[in-house]
Amino acid sequence: MAKLTMAQALNQALGQALEADERVIVLGEDVGRDGGVFRITDGLIDRFGAERVIDTPLAESGIVGTSVGLAMGGMRPVAEIQFFGFIYETMDQIASQAARVRFRSMGRFSAPLVIRTPYGGGVKAPEIHSDSLEALFVHTPGIKVVTPSNPYDAKGLLLAAIDDPDPVLFLEPMRLYRAFRDEVPEEPYRVPLGVANVVRAGRDITLIGWGASMPVVLQAADELVARHDVVPEVVDLRTLSPLDESTIIQSVQRTQRAVVVHEAVRSAGLGAEVAALIQERALLYLEAPVGRVSGYDTPYPMTMFEDLWLPDATQVVSAALAALRF
């Protein structure tokens, strides 16, 4: 089995989707000849031609809005928004259009499109290139939100997202694109949407994360085991909407403590939703308040201070120990 980076796994998934279904097209800014600014679509134009791997004019609302029409017209567009921070340019076409097609037509129409976009910090990118805005879309009925944290999941989740009959926002943690390699099977496979992954079984506390935060969570878990004799259970949500509530609740009922970790700003982040959910459904199991480790309620800082701003493993360890000593 080949060891691939997340970038390679995503590229392989796109190629296999284009190969398997002629309704699938890939469109976005620089996705053709250039292969995308992160090279995720590298080589696809040579294999599938410019009619199916499409360099679009530079207009985000145009990319998603035409994808809605393409999807309603029977295609399976996979659109790329170059950076998640630019998503506001096409907010209406996602939240008020794509997400509502099925609902407002009672199923007469649907919009099975995938919007791929790199997100998250830590790569010294310019302003507005590093934001984690997932909560906006988890708060939007009608669209699914998915984010892989490793190459294996990246391929399987993307193929499942392209198959899905509903619109899917597919968030790619840009600092994980080439951070490490995984064994990735050559043949196409699916990682089902809506199912969280218990990455490590544990007993003392549940650490919950997703996407770009997972390496931080896993590093914290290693430290807790090695230095504090704490065995955490680690849950990677993978699909943020719809949330796999039962995996979260079952884990917390076992461990009786939880810390949620995300890179996004703190207030009204997805961590708040997870904490609310746990107190609603597992209050009497809890031995401590649900902890949150997150970004701060500032605009995402630019390069100079981003390392200080981003959650790190030390903060996760501290939050876990605080919960254990509560």
Next chain:
Amino acid sequence: MPMQAGSMEEQFPLIQRLNEDGELVGELGIVDEQGLVDVYRSMVMLRRFDERAWNLQRQGVIGTYAPFKGQEAAQLGAAYGLGARDWLVPTYRDWAACWARGVPLEHGLFFAKGHPRMGAVPEEARVFPAQVVIAAQTLHGVGLAWSLKLRREAAAALVTFGDGAASQGDTHEAMNFGSVFGVPLIFFCENNHWAISVPLERQMRSETVAQRALAYGMEGFRVDGNDYVAVVNLVHDLAERARRGEGPFLVEAVTYRLGAHTTADDPTKYRASDEEQRWEQRDPIRRLERFLLGRGLLDDAGIAEAEEAALQEVEATLERFRQALEEDPAVLFDHVYAELTPQLAAQRDRFVARAKEVEH
């Protein structure tokens, strides 16, 4: 460089075949005289429906309604100019066009009622659900037409929008995308001169909407939107050309919103009644009526008969609307996703329980 006065209006002359007095100033083209009698009868019915919908809002039967009074010729011309396999991508003011493409008229009432079925277009009708967000549908029209092209389907699409929408970014992105990818689409602007309270001259400095086609490298046309004969012939020709791969095209149908923006609007606050009176002289129905009377295709008895048939059809529409009000509120949960998520399943149960409580 100062623009020459009248230059764009000359470059995009108003296409007309039936003038304000109901005189034929061009050829009938694809329409025949008997067909025009049917169109006249349809327009009368649609006008009566539109008036009735206004009254239903006043009676509290439906919520906010956006009347299309005055735009019947533009809408029917656009709808009937298309071929059987072509698609319509409409706005919330296009119930006449939707009806002509196979969407029952009660959908206009569903829309104003907030009925879940408002966008549940019949399977056989090639019509998108009516759009609320100004200009969002222009991009959907491009995408849809693009899908027809990619699937090698010999069909075109027509997307409607207003003069207000011509200012939106989505419209400009749509025209640019549509043109770059050469999609089989007609951008059909119903220029009714008012975007709620803002008149056309404050909406744009260009003399015409049609001239914007130049900027996007496509052909633009300005047509008398109250002249059914001109509109239907133009759309018919352009749809055929679009299907041959010559699209997209921009059509500016010059018309007038004879009524208010919606039932929540009072146009006496912002526009002069003499302007309205001037446009009433150009009423598309009156124009067609004069033509048909002059040709002996219609007489007083025929007019009375058209009115009678219109009332019956409107009553039948209302009856279908009333019957549809027996809707299970739980359907709200059934089409958010293709499959009910665990969260929505639980919330649906609570909602159903609450509905039962409220009933008792």
